[in-house]
Amino acid sequence: MPVGPLGLDPLFWAPLRLIIAVALALFLVLNGALLQIYLERKIQAIIQDRLGPYHVGPFGLLQTFADAIKLIAKEDVRARATDPWFFLAAPALVFCPMLASWVVLPFAQDIVGVDLNIGLLYLTTLGSMTVLGIVIAGWASNNKYALVGGLRSAGQLISYEIPQILALVSVALVVGSLSMIDITRSQAGPMVNVFVLPFSFLIYFIAALAETNRTPFDLPEAESELVAGWLTEYSGMRWGTMLALSEYGNVTVVSSIVTTLWFGGWQGPGVDAIPLLGVLWFTLKVYGVIVVMMWIRATLPRLRIDQLMTFCWLGLIPLALLNIMVVAVLALAFPDTKIPIALASWLLVIAFIAGVPFVQRRRLALLRARASASAVRAAS
Amino acid sequence: MSFDFVEPVVFAVLAFGVIGAGAAVVLLDRITASALLMALTFLCMAGMFVLLGAETIAAFQVLIYVGAITVLILFGVQFTKQGGDRSYALFFQKQYPLAAALVAAVAIPVALFAFSFTAPAPPPGGGDIRPLATSVFTDYAFAFEVASVLLLAAMVGAIVLTTRDERAEAARRRK
Secondary structure: OOOOHHHOOHHHHHHHHHHHHHHHHHHHHHHHHHHHHHHHHHHHHHHOOOOOOOOOOHHHOOHHHHHHHHHHHOOOOOOOOOOHHHHHHHHHHHHHHHHHHHHHOOOOOOOOOOOOOOHHHHHHHHHHHHHHHHHHHHHHOOOHHHHHHHHHHHHHHHHHHHHHHHHHHHHHHHHOOOOHHHHHHOOOOOOOHHHHOHHHHHHHHHHHHHHOOOOOOOOOOOHHHHOOHHHOOOOHHHHHHHHHHHHHHHHHHHHHHHHHHHOOOOOOOOOOOOOOHHHHHHHHHHHHHHHHHHHHHHHOOOOOHHHHHHHHHHHHHHHHHHHHHHHHHHHHHOOOOOHHHHHHHHHHHHHHHHHHHHHHHHHHHHHHHHHHHHHHHHHO | OOOOOHHHHHHHHHHHHHHHHHHHHHHOOOHHHHHHHHHHHHHHHHHHHHHOOOHHHHHHHHHHHHHHHHHHHHHHHOOOOOOOOOOOOOOOOOOHHHHHHHHHHHHHHHHHHHHOOOOOOOOOOOOOHHHHHHHHHOOOHHHHHHHHHHHHHHHHHHHHHHOOOHHHHHHHHHO
């Protein structure tokens, strides 16, 4: 009789492993959401010179627990004119892909659900499925604000998926693998990918902010113009599942991708001696990225929808294609060293940062000229 | 005891999903439900690819068909009125004999071919992205290029069809 790990029959071990993995992922998602909501409120409070939550528990630490209990205890409200099936299905459609993406996140050397050789592709795939739930939620709510939110979400997420995937391609070109484990292994030592490919990191990070509906790209929710966008008709734990769990779960997944691809994943001092230390490094790096996202949210105002689309199609996608071309040519020309790629990438970053205000000023001048021309035409 | 029974069971579930959801897409008279069930069909197809050992194809199937195409269809559906789903004419001409004849004309040869198919199972390896990419860019380079030219033509066509002539429109508005 074959014996699996812990002396168990594989017939018991396989389902047991599945249950443990799902329970662990759920545990991490729930606690991560609680922690990140607290973190978000505190960081925003610090940046806006307020105190933030401080009544419940020490430093307000129990505030999100109280909020969660309130959400669970709330009455389950569903407006009569909403579509019964789709209204109930939408939160699940948003939540499931997010939960499934936790399977391939490499927390440490051997702590990973499964090492897929297409791990990166798998993550992108699941990220693209979230849109489906958001669009369905917007439509099923039978509410104009929700509908506009769903429409915006569909347009925005489909557009920003393209630069996101194109940015990942350049990393795959340099590393030569799509497996999250291999990508992490290739970055042993201090020379992590962010020094080699800063430009693709920049593009991915911008696109990821849009993909997770974070400010300045949170147009599908846009509290000040659309009430709550696609979430308008949702309340109680359904709202909690969609917004709190799924959004913060997605933020964690995206930050894990950033950490694995550009910041060396679990690699760090002392990992070779104590492999479990990798979990600590990985978590610290992931939360570093999350804090940057929260900092951006508290700092930048929301874009307008046409600015958002123009920026993606006329800015990010051509730049991402240019980046792929440069990286591919240099990787073919200099197969032994990464220095030319790094130099070219940094030059692109500098050109991007210097070029954005310039292009912006020219666009503004053009718009002003067109406005005054049409004013003249209207007067004559 | 082994896990040999799992694969046929999973296959049965997926086959039921593909056929059932596919039939429902055509037979239901609610366009949103049809769009979502189409996503389910694509997902089940992706599951089939995974069973065949072609994880890469499965991932692309979900990425393109569920993540992009279905969302685009739903984007169009958003403009329909909620609750007032009209039964759309295409599938509801009620031509039962014709429909039965068409289905039989396709299904019977396919079924006969499927049951007489005895080629050996191909070696697994479709999940490996490197040989896949190599074969796309060497053995199938011509087909790949033809497909990309077709897509380019479609893209240019879409842009041409949707651009508005701003000057002509302004002239019309002034009248």
